[in-house]
Amino acid sequence: MNFISTRGNAAGIGFVDTFLMGLAEDGGLMIPAELPVIDQDKMKQWERLSYQELTLEIFQLFTGDEIPREELKQLIDESYATFRSPVVTPLRKIRDDLHILELFHGPTFAFKDVALQFLGNLYSYVSQRQNKIINILGATSGDTGAAAIEGVRGKDGIRICILHPHEKVSKVQELQMTTVGNENVLNLAVKGNFDDCQRIIKELFADLEFKSRYHLRAINSINFVRILAQTVYYFYAYLQLVRQNPAAQISFSVPTGNFGNILSAFLAKRMGLPVHRLILATNENNILERFVREGVYMPDEFRSTHSPSMDIQVASNFERYLYYLVGEDSQQVSAMMKQFQEDGKVVLSAGLLAKVQSDFQAYGVKNDECLRMIESYSREADYLLDPHTACGVAAYESCGDKNTVTVVLATAHPAKFDESIRLVGIAQEFPADIQRLFDKPQHQQLVDNDKAEIAAQLERFFGTR
Template sequence: MRYLSTRGHADRKRFCEILLEGLAPDGGLYLPEHYPQVDAAGLQRLRAAYGNGRPGGYAALAFEILSLYIDDIPAADLRALCERTYTEAVFGSAAIVPLKRLEDGFYLEALSNGPTLAFKDMAMQLLGNLFEYELGRRGAELNILGATSGDTGSAAEHAMKGKRGVRVFMLSPHGRMSPFQQAQMFSLMDPNIHNIAIEGVFDDCQDIVKAVSNDLAFKREHKIGTVNSINWARLLAQVVYYFAGYFQATQHDSEKVSFTVPSGNFGNVCAGHVARQMGLPIDRLVVATNENDVLDEFFRTGVYRVRGSADTHETSSPSMDISKASNFERFVFDLVGRDAARCKALFHDALSRDGRFDLSADAAFVGAASTYGFLSGKSTHADRLATIRDVSQRFGVVIDTHTADGVKVAREHRSAGVPMVVLETALPIKFAETIVEALGREPERPAAFAGIEALPKRVQVMRADAAQVKAYIAGHCG
């Protein structure tokens, strides 16, 4: 399998090369030259591997799917990496991602039982093991630069801490994460973990990561890699739980299932797009946004319009307070027929010039729903509170704010006879203030996280300036 850039860079690279690279040299995102196809026999084989959540089944499923995309890691080593990553001890369940039935045909897929209580652990735990493995083979080191709106940072840092040859420089928007999220990151005292709070919003952090990654001389000199979902390896790991969710929600491979995904940066739902392109019988992929509704606006109108910091709302589902969905480029690349020149014209030229592009009159836009199955919807703070209350009262289940956005939008797009699976994004303790507002009580707190907000913290506050961040990295990566 070889990988290409969404913007047309000529080189075709193998998996382990792009694992350590992140963005392509032309600023594009890597995708496989083709999506491996899973036919009826292949689905049966994958269902058997998962065994509906038997011990070791998720690791076996992950190996089968990853091996379709990775041919430069020996099969025995890749299997061992999956088995080391996806264990009941780490994720709290033999199924790893068990379905929670709310009512007939309506489920939550529990993705938040890992070390940092967020779905990002599902990919990040594997990524940490992959990095350590490949760096060990090369006798190399890597300085990871990432941006987080809340959960990516803690998941990355907890996955990378103690890993040989790896340092982490994580940018986050100063004061815009929940106290629990901040504590998970800033209380880590590992000398190779560096937290940088940027005076701005998540999009400012993400812009800095891209600016540093596009400085090829600096990137090569300081061995810069990424863990954001711009890294294909992370998105690939997320494909696995769509298959696991499908197998739990169905008895036969002729059935279809829809997924609703709370989304800000489009990485989580883009993994669903990949699964659907591979042949997983997904009926609809429903994108649920909060008040920062850039993605919902596109799927309703065909207009993709990024917003500046001043127009990015601070909400009670802060991990989706994003107005530049970096992974969206991967989907649009497929949408426009994998025309790299056109994709570059949209994401580099048009966004740089106008801050927007318009596909409403383009035949390709119709394909967003008819060919690729996408629908969307928006949730507000009031919707969030009402949904949290309703799910608690009717089903005895407390959900976090982002999952509430997903449940609210999913209810608007249910189809008779088609199971709807909402991807859970985090446990509610991470957003306790809003849960208290909705229910009048604190959500359950796992014992391991008692008093986390009171722990000492280590973080550098900086203005939104790529040069200052680069200077900090250069001074701390030796």
């Protein structure tokens, strides 16, 4: 399969080169030149596959012959061997019309593990096959950093630097990143918010000389392989439910900040998954809700919330969605992104807004509503939600249809956000792996929100042999 840039100036690029490239050299994002479409007969054959077997089938549609099937199978099996659930992403039935898809059974207790354990192994595979040092650079609002570090810590031929917003992630998220003592890991705590971290990352990747000199690779969801890995659990959840009830109409409610998780759902639907509705759940940083409701994409005042991993204003995967929204017209995408850079906003025509509203419903969750969801579901359903999952449940309650089945994505274990859980008077017992973090020393550098200072840190770290 060939991959192209959303802005049209990169084309005919293979799977491995797309994986290594991350951000396209024209500033766009890499996407398949043509998405494969899976027919219903094929999906019927997939209903009884294990999660690992399903991942193999979906990835082979994109890798072609670049990675031999047996080697790809080994990468997948190794990636999910560390998950605490044998089915990787189990479904929990809460009531007839509501299921929770638990995506937090990986080593860092967050949905990012599903993609990043695989990406870590794939980077190691490519490094060994090409005999190259790989330097990974990423930004995190909390969970990506921990999952990415866990995926590559201590691996030969790989170094990783993660930027996170200082004092704007949960304590457990911070500890998961900064208690890793491996020499191939650097944590930079930036005096700013996640959008500041993400902006600097994009600027460094757009500096082609700097990117080339230090062989920078992306772990954020600007890397298409992360998006692809996340499509699998939508297929898996859907197939498990229709096997039980072939007539069921199935929707997904997706907590999202960077537009990556729900973009994976959108791509799964374009590939033939017959999803009924896609519900986009945001918090008080509700730029994406306003985009769906009003057709205006424009950052607003940053707000710290009880769901910090969604405290994002500028969604890095928004451009990929725009590409499909405007009929795969890369020139129009380039013009819209230029408008966004110059004016700070994108305003859709009435026709395009109608298309957006046929693709998504959206709901922005207030802080107090998030806490009410945690308290009420703990009391009434005996199920403890983390605050991001609580936003997904609130969106289901606002937008869901009782005559269909809605799957809410549980994006993290509640222990990762105990600060929010304690606000509703719930005392939880931490898993042993999380409890041990509090006794470990931390390793991080505090830096200003300054591209030059961060570049100097990277030069020292990635410049070592």
